[in-house]
Amino acid sequence: MTLAERQARPRALLFDWDNTLVDTWPTIVECYHDTFTTLGLAPWTANEVRARAHGSLRDVFPSLFGERAGEAETVFYETFHRIHLQRLQPLPGADDLLARCQDLGCYVAVVSNKVGDNLRTELAHLGWQRWISRAVGARDCLRDKPAPDPIFRALDGTGIAPDETVWMVGDTPADLKCAHAAGCLPVLVGGPEALSEMFLSHPPRLRARNCHELAALL
Missing domain, CATH: 3.40.50.1000 (HAD superfamily/HAD-like)
Incomplete structure (x- = not known):
């Protein structure tokens, strides 16, 4: 048994x-890409996002972006709200x-x-x-x-x-x-x-x- x-x-x-x-991986990857590039940082690859993008933003972003965590969250959600529903797939x-x-x-x-x-x-x-x-x-x-x-x-x-x-x-x-x-x-x-x-x-x-x-x- x-x-x-x-x-x-x-x-x-x-x-x-x-x-x-x-x-939702395509959406998450694009949101992270826009966040890193807008802040002048090298973006993660899609595989890096899949491996590392776990946890809520309020827990993860302070360790990733330090004092710029609030700015990073704003950029992330600007991209997210623009694309998330049109790309949402069961x-x-x-x-x-x-x-x-x-x-x-x-x-x-x-x-x-x-x-x-x-x-x-x-x-x-x-x-x-x-x-x-x-x-x-x-x-x-x-x-x-x-x-x-x-x-x-x-x-x-x-x-x-x-x-x-x-x-x-x-x-x-x-x-x-x-x-x-x-x-x-x-x-x-x-x-x-x-x-x-x-x-x-x-x-x-x-x-x-x-x-x-x-x-x-x-």
């Missing part, structure tokens, strides 16, 4: 947003996965490091409110992921305790660390084939290559 077969069916699934349910199988969760009677929420208002705008743009009960983003809580605060906010008032029947699903070390901190089941979707030290310090309990495979696990 596999781990997935032994694992209890979840009562709740909390999904990361960017590159877990939707493909990942293959994401809508079927969310429908499957609903069929199973699971509570579904999103826990993201995208600013909450922007997250909810994208959710509405896709019309996914029919599947997703709550969306908690950056700045909605005192602390963002990997702190457990957003998970606690997503479950608040549901009567569901953060335990192993709550799956925190994401593609980055921050998602797994957040799950461990809250006492939920960490589930990695996508991510590198060979897990780096960052992933192994807070390892996943379940893995799926994509949304289709996660739906099959359910």
Whole structure:
């Protein structure tokens, strides 16, 4: 019997947003490119952005840009608001996965490091409110992921305790660390084939290559 077969069916699934349910890497890469170049800095390559652009901007930008963090954030969001909705694309199988969760009677929420208002705008743009009960983003809580605060906010008032029947699903070390901190089941979707030290310090309990495979696990 596999781990997935032994694992209890979840009562709740909390999904990361960017590159877990939707493909936003092209947008993120362009936002970082414009930010670095406007500030007169050598931009990261697309691969560097994928490897390093994790965490909320309010946590990451001060270490990247120091006293110019506020200026950098302004530039980032000027590009973001210009392009994010027109480029927003669901990942293959994401809508079927969310429908499957609903069929199973699971509570579904999103826990993201995208600013909450922007997250909810994208959710509405896709019309996914029919599947997703709550969306908690950056700045909605005192602390963002990997702190457990957003998970606690997503479950608040549901009567569901953060335990192993709550799956925190994401593609980055921050998602797994957040799950461990809250006492939920960490589930990695996508991510590198060979897990780096960052992933192994807070390892996943379940893995799926994509949304289709996660739906099959359910």
